[in-house]
Structure formats: structure tokens, C-alpha cells
Amino acid sequence: MITxxxxxxxxxxxxxxxxxxxxxxxxxxxxxxxxGEASAAICIACHQADGNGIALPGANPWPRLAGLDPxxxxxxxxxxxxxxxxxxxxxxxxxxxxxxxIDDVAAYYSSLEARTPESSTEVSRDVLDAGQxxxxxxxxxxxxxxxxxxxxxxxQGVGSAFPDIxxxxxxxLAQQLTAWRxxxxxxxxxxxxxxxxxxxxxxxxxAVSAWLSTQPPADGRxxxxxxxxx
Amino acid sequence: MKFNMSLxxxxxxxxxxxxxxxxxxxxxxGAFGDALAQSGAKGDEDAxxxxxxxxxxxxxxxxxxxxxxxxxxxxxxxxxxxxxxxxAIRRGRDLFVNxxxxxxxxxxxxxxCASCHMGEGRLPFSSPVWPAAIILPNYRPKNDHVNSLExxxxxxxxxxxxxxxxxxxxxxxxxxxxxxxxxxRGVPMYQxxxxxxxxxxxxxxxxxxxxxxxxxxxxxxxxxxxCHGPDGAGxxxxxxxxxxxxxxxxxxxxxxxxxxxxxxxxxxxxNMPLGKPRSLSDQEAWDVAVYINSRERPQDPRYTGDxxxxxxxxxxxxxxxxxxxxxxxxRLLGDHDNVGEKDFLKPDVLRPRSFAAxxxxx
Numbered sequence: 252m253i254t255x256x257x258x259x260x261x262x263x264x265x266x267x268x269x270x271x272x273x274x275x276x277x278x279x280x281x282x283x284x285x286x287g288e289a290s291a292a293i294c295i296a297c298h299q300a301d302g303n304g305i306a307l308p309g310a311n312p313w314p315r316l317a318g319l320d321p322x323x324x325x326x327x328x329x330x331x332x333x334x335x336x337x338x339x340x341x342x343x344x345x346x347x348x349x350x351x352x353i354d355d356v357a358a359y360y361s362s363l364e365a366r367t368p369e370s371s372t373e374v375s376r377d378v379l380d381a382g383q384x385x386x387x388x389x390x391x392x393x394x395x396x397x398x399x400x401x402x403x404x405x406x407q408g409v410g411s412a413f414p415d416i417x418x419x420x421x422x423x424l425a426q427q428l429t430a431w432r433x434x435x436x437x438x439x440x441x442x443x444x445x446x447x448x449x450x451x452x453x454x455x456x457x458a459v460s461a462w463l464s465t466q467p468p469a470d471g472r473x474x475x476x477x478x479x480x481x
Numbered sequence: 482m483k484f485n486m487s488l489x490x491x492x493x494x495x496x497x498x499x500x501x502x503x504x505x506x507x508x509x510x511g512a513f514g515d516a517l518a519q520s521g522a523k524g525d526e527d528a529x530x531x532x533x534x535x536x537x538x539x540x541x542x543x544x545x546x547x548x549x550x551x552x553x554x555x556x557x558x559x560x561x562x563x564x565x566x567x568x569a570i571r572r573g574r575d576l577f578v579n580x581x582x583x584x585x586x587x588x589x590x591x592x593x594c595a596s597c598h599m600g601e602g603r604l605p606f607s608s609p610v611w612p613a614a615i616i617l618p619n620y621r622p623k624n625d626h627v628n629s630l631e632x633x634x635x636x637x638x639x640x641x642x643x644x645x646x647x648x649x650x651x652x653x654x655x656x657x658x659x660x661x662x663x664x665x666r667g668v669p670m671y672q673x674x675x676x677x678x679x680x681x682x683x684x685x686x687x688x689x690x691x692x693x694x695x696x697x698x699x700x701x702x703x704x705x706x707x708c709h710g711p712d713g714a715g716x717x718x719x720x721x722x723x724x725x726x727x728x729x730x731x732x733x734x735x736x737x738x739x740x741x742x743x744x745x746x747x748x749x750x751x752n753m754p755l756g757k758p759r760s761l762s763d764q765e766a767w768d769v770a771v772y773i774n775s776r777e778r779p780q781d782p783r784y785t786g787d788x789x790x791x792x793x794x795x796x797x798x799x800x801x802x803x804x805x806x807x808x809x810x811x812r813l814l815g816d817h818d819n820v821g822e823k824d825f826l827k828p829d830v831l832r833p834r835s836f837a838a839x840x841x842x843x
Contacts, residue, residue: 388554388601389600391535391599391600391601391603391604392531392534392535392550392553393534393535394534394535394536394537394756394758396755396756400723400755401708401723401755403718403719403721403723404718404719404720404721404723405719407718407719408718409716409718409723409724410716410718412707440707441704441707441754441757442757443754443755443756443757446756446757447756450534469719
């Protein structure tokens with residue numbers, strides 16, 4: 252709409268062609284979120300209306316999508332669609348989405364407010380402490396690098412490659428770390444996550460997942476590669 | 482890496498056990514009969530398996546090499562050290578992993594000590610810092626005089642951190658040296674440098690073909706750019722550097738040890754991409770090192786005002802291994818007055834020493 256107004260006003264001018272190139276991007280964001288909300292109607296059943304997911308004891312955990320980096324989310328949807336990332340639950344839904352719908356849905360979930368999940372698993376203080384130590388300092392004797400070395404300060408994510416894992420559901424984190432370790436999840440950049448997960452024990456996975464789930468998620472500020480945080 | 486128990490020196494078995502009790506693991510590898518295996522020293526076997534975990538895929542220790550896995554922070558807490566010594570060592574470790582807390586005072590780029598000395602300075606093949614506490618004071622070709630441990634650390638601040646070291650004897654310097662020395666706990670003093678397993682960035686094989694920046698750029702964009710940025714400027718998030726810059730103002734200067742191509746090649750081979758040590762081929766490591774170390778960075782603090790002259794002055798001891806002061810892709814590298822974020826060229830503390838008797842000195 253904005254575009255068409257500009258076209259009438261500045262038709263033929265250089266200014267118009269520059270604005271034409273820029274306007275769709277600016278206009279894209281809001282309407283992408285709106286369109287994404289419509290496309291996401293079907294996602295609510297599992298990821299919940301607020302996008303914060305849910306993990307009930309004994310049930311498949313549904314991850315928080317709210318506040319995650321839009322490109323990360325879009326990449327995951329595309330990976331489900333292409334079969335690079337396997338999930339009996341997600342693949343059918345991802346396959347239904349067009350390329351544009353994937354970007355829209357990703358923009359929508361990225362715009363939602365993230366919150367720390369209510370604890371779904373009971374773990375001891377010792378386990379949480381072990382998890383905190385792994386997340387912050389790693390265990391270099393086993394070449395397990397700290398989570399923060401890639402997922403950034405407070406593990407709240409860096410760019411589109413390293414998602415915010417702070418305040419994610421423990422059961423989901425554990426499920427995914429296990430999938431990396433067993434090779435059933437692939438497609439991480441350079442195989443970085445897989446290399447670390449393969450060195451982790453069950454106890455490591457339980458501890459670090461439990462501790463991360465108790466931490467606050469990012470507030471939506473996102474870092475871009477090659478530059479400072481916005 | 483599968484360890485052959487016969488590599489162990491039986492003479493060191495008792496040392497290994499005694500140090501194990503203190504929370505460190507020290508083993509001498511070399512001619513070893515069945516004595517150790519038969520001694521049933523379980524800790525020793527664990528240590529060998531442990532070496533496989535801390536240095537996955539690393540070359541085996543050579544005959545006679547000293548293998549040391551430094552103590553962990555848990556070992557420190559469990560030790561009988563005086564609480565005030567524990568405080569000093571904790572402070573040293575904190576400075577080591579978060580050197581950015583000294584930004585603008587001692588550090589004028591985006592690096593931490595642990596950016597290059599990974600695993601908190603404990604990791605073999607990542608220039609672990611305990612050997613510095615073992616071989617110093619000693620003569621150092623880079624500055625052609627006898628250096629103390631403090632002076633060695635000052636070198637890192639001046640070149641790698643493009644900054645100004647904490648004063649000798651200061652609380653920060655003492656904390657850092659305490660951390661270094663504690664990591665070396667149990668290792669005999671003044672061993673030959675090349676007999677310490679995993680010291681420095683052990684040299685990798687010479688490249689099959691001449692290292693090339695064009696191929697290196699392709700390696701960089703494929704394997705490094707996701708973290709260090711397509712322009713080498715690193716990546717920050719929420720105000721903290723996550724992945725350090727590898728060239729440009731935020732990176733090490735032209736006098737830093739890792740600006741030598743063979744050093745960066747070995748670092749990259751043994752440590753990068755993060756968590757995947759020794760995944761690059763030797764050729765890829767050489768190529769990417771030439772690419773990165775032919776980009777611009779802050780001036781060498783020893784700059785005389787003439788880059789060719791400066792290169793020549795420090796050629797044998799240093800610059801023969803860098804591209805500084807050479808023509809590269811039509812540019813004379815290092816031919817500028819850019820000192821990065823700081824407002825001085827050379828920290829005053831970098832000065833020669835001599836211990837010759839009066840009238841005989843150099």
C-alpha cells in the first residue's frame with residue numbers, strides 16, 4: 252500500500268526507485284508478524300498461544316519459540332520441511348508452509364515475549380550446580396566447551412546460528428542434546444553442537460538442561476554476526 | 482588416540498601418584514616397562530585415558546616428553562591452600578578468562594587471555610600457560626634478554642592485547658602469576674621447552690603447496706566467518722564479545738606471537754573451529770593463517786616509524802615469520818600509524834635488561 256502511494260507520487264524519479272527498494276522491507280516486518288500470526292493458528296495446540304511451549308511430565312516437550320531469532324526459527328522450519336531435521340510431529344506442519352509463510356511464522360514467534368518455564372522436572376541443588384558449571388565454564392578435561400562460548404552472555408543466543416537456550420524447557424533441551432549426540436539431529440553449523448554433545452554423558456545432559464531451564468530468556472535483542480549487538 | 486601403556490616411564494610412577502593426591506596429574510612418558518602396568522596404579526591409567534579426552538585426536542607424546550594435566554578449580558577448592566592464596570588464584574583465573582574487565586586500562590582490544598590460551602590456559606596444544614612458570618626466568622630471543630614470568634605476561638598485554646600491562650608487583654599481576662604457577666604445580670622446573678607435551682601451539686607439518694590467501698579466504702568464509710564475522714571483526718552480543726576479532730583494530734597487533742603465520746596455522750589446526758580441534762587439514766590451516774595474518778591490524782609497538790626498518794630490526798627473532806612490512810596483494814602491510822584503541826604506541830615497561838658486570842655489558 253505504501254509502495255503504491257509512493258509510486259504515484261514519485262513515478263520515474265531516482266528517489267522513487269530507492270524508496271521502492273526499501274519500502275517493501277519496512278512494510279514487511281509488521282505485516283509479516285500479522286500474516287505469521289494467522290499462519291500460526293495451527294501451532295498453538297502444542298507451542299501454546301503465547302509461544303512459550305509446554306513440557307508436561309512424560310509427554311513430548313514442545314519448545315518455546317517466543318523471542319527466538321527469526322532466522323533461526325525459519326532455518327529450523329526449512330530443515331523440517333527438507334527432511335534435514337527429523338520430527339514426526341513437526342515435518343507435516345512445516346511441509347504445509349510456503350517459503351513466505353515460514354518467514355512470516357518465524358517473524359511472528361520472534362515477536363512474542365519469552366518467559367522462563369515453570370519447572371517440569373524435579374532436580375537437586377547439586378544437579379543444578381553441575382549444570383551451571385558446565386554452562387558457564389564447560390569441562391575442558393573432556394573438551395566440553397562452555398555453552399556461553401557460542402550461545403553468548405547468559406546463553407541468550409548469538410545471531411541466527413546460536414539460539415537462545417536460556418529459559419528453554421529442560422525436557423526439550425535434553426531431548427535435543429541427546430538427538431545431537433546420537434546423530435538423529437543434524438544441520439548445526441559446521442557440526443559444532445554435535446561435536447560437543449557427543450562428549451556429554453546423560454548426567455551432563457540432564458544437569459545442563461535443568462539449569463538452563465531455570466534461567467531468564469533473552470529480551471529480544473539480537474546480535475548480528477560481524478558487528479555489535481543492537 | 483589410543484594410549485600405549487608402555488610409553489610411560491616407570492621412574493615417574495611414584496611422582497604421578499603423589500601429584501594425583503594433590504589434584505594434578507603429572508606423568509613422564511618414555512621408556513616404560515611393564516612395571517607401571519603391573520603396579521596397578523589406577524590413577525595413572527585414568528590420567529592416560531584423560532589425556533585422550535582433553536586433547537582428542539592430538540599427536541601422541543614423544544619418548545621422554547613430560548605430560549602434565551593442570552589442576553582444576555575443583556582441585557583448588559579441595560586443596561589445603563590458605564584461603565587467601567585461593568582467593569588470589571581465583572582472581573588470577575577470573576582475570577585470565579575475563580580480561581575484558583581491564584579494558585581501557587590494560588587491554589585495548591576485544592581479546593581475553595583465554596581467547597588464545599583456551600580451556601582457561603590449561604589445554605595442551607593451545608599454548609597452556611603452566612610452562613611459562615616452569616621455564617622462566619630465562620633468556621627470550623624476542624626481546625633478547627632474561628625475562629621473568631611477570632615480564633612474559635607483560636608481553637602478552639603489550640602485543641596480543643594491544644595494551645599496557647598491569648604494573649609489576651601489582652595485585653592483578655600477582656594474581657595472574659599465582660594462577661600460572663598453581664597450574665604448573667608438581668612439574669619440575671627448567672625442563673627443555675620441547676619436552677613438555679602440548680606446549681605452545683605445536684608446529685604442524687609444512688604445507689604441501691605454498692600457503693595461499695585466496696584459498697585461505699575460502700577456508701575462512703566456510704569455517705570461521707560464522708563466528709568471527711565475514712570481515713574478521715568478531716561477534717558481540719548484549720555488549721560482550723563472544724567471538725573475538727581476528728584482524729582489524731579489535732584484534733592482536735603486528736607484534737603478537739600469533740601474527741606469525743606458523744603460530745596461527747598451528748593454533749587453528751589444534752583449536753578451531755571451537756570444539757572441533759584438528760578438523761582442518763594442515764593445508765587449510767596454513768592457508769587460512771596466511772589469509773588472516775595478511776589483513777591489517779594495529780601497529781607493532783616496536784615500530785620505528787618505518788615499517789621496513791622495523792621488520793628488519795626484528796627479522797631474525799620475529800618478523801621473518803610474519804607478513805609485516807612485506808608487499809602483499811599490492812599493499813605494504815603494517816605501513817600505517819594506527820595503534821588501535823589505545824593512545825600510545827609502546828608501553829614504557831617494555832625495556833631492555835642486562836645483567837653484565839659494569840663495562841662488560843651489552
